[in-house]
Amino acid sequence: MQEPTTFNMVSRLKLISNSVIESTLTYKELVPAIEKCLANFSAGKVVQPLRSVVPVEPHNGLLFSMCAHDTSEDVLALKNVALYPDNHKQGLSSHLTQVLYFQPSTGALLAVMDGESITAMRTAAASVVATKYLAKEDSKVLSILGAGVQAYSHAKALTSSFKFDKIFIWNRTQSTGEKFCEEIKHLAKVVKFCPSTKEAVCDADVIVTATFSSTPILHGQDLKESVHINSVGACTPHLRELDDRCMELCAVIADSRVSALAESGDIISAKKEVLCEVGNIINGEVEVNRTRRTLFKSLGIAVEDVTAANLVWEKVGKQQPVGF
């Protein structure tokens, strides 16, 4: 009898596209699931090595490989991200990603999922969780720096969880920023493009930074006394989005302390301490004063992809069970 191998199982593999994932995943289900996985992660219930990053220098690309096993949920997956900021010139997304979803008991590959929507949505869901625990409860003004995929998912996720009266947008390219404002104008009473980051953030209660900038775009001198920042970009040691003053003023909370200290250009360059992981706050181990300046440093961790992929599997993948 022929032994089942990955190759002769291929006909039974589920391929799950972005469009299916977009019509399947909702923030209503994803946010609590991400909250739980961040709590599991900080409670030591997740096996997750630091992701590997291969620079593809001639093409200004990076290939990330991220894997985790959530032991309390028994879910196993691996995500690849090809991060090529110049891809837009060829009409391609800057992040090309796939999630491989495994049967933990055998290691059999059950599904290959498009990773773009999973990445966009799980990152925004993690920021919603951080905002829930760290921002002032009466936050009314949201500011987003950037107008790409993450800016969009954050606008959608944050407004589906909190009520903002005003959203201020800044983007390096004004025309793209204005187009983005038009797309999200239904999300708040006022949605306005601002020509400078100072104008965009000076009244903000909650700020999102989601760009490819390599130099600071958010400056401490422009922040209110009480503000919460979700810092989503600058996920490699040579990139920065926040200046030293901003880092000095804020209490820094990360998704993963290990990832933050190894990967965050802002934390490494400013020699900033990480107060705790957001999971420590969820688990009731640390309390943070919401009326001070707080910064959630999101690097993106594999267990978030594992969690999102598991929701997709439970909702659309399971109908055709895969097994030997």
Ligand SMILES: NC(=O)C1=CN([C@@H]2O[C@H](COP(=O)(O)OP(=O)(O)OC[C@H]3O[C@@H](n4cnc5c(N)ncnc54)[C@H](O)[C@@H]3O)[C@@H](O)[C@H]2O)C=CC1
């Ligand atoms: N923390 C996490 O879990 C994740 C973080 N990211 C990071 O978030 C950031 C945004 O990602 P996407 O929205 O998917 O990318 P995107 O390609 O859709 O958008 C990129 C944005 O950055 C802006 N930008 C590009 N170069 C810039 C510069 N030099 N200065 C200022 N703005 C610049 C563009 O105008 C655009 O608004 C990237 O740094 C990305 O690597 C992405 C996925 C997950």
Ligand SMILES: O=C([O-])C1=[NH+]CCC1
């Ligand atoms: O977690 C993630 O998917 C990523 N973080 C930075 C680039 C992609």
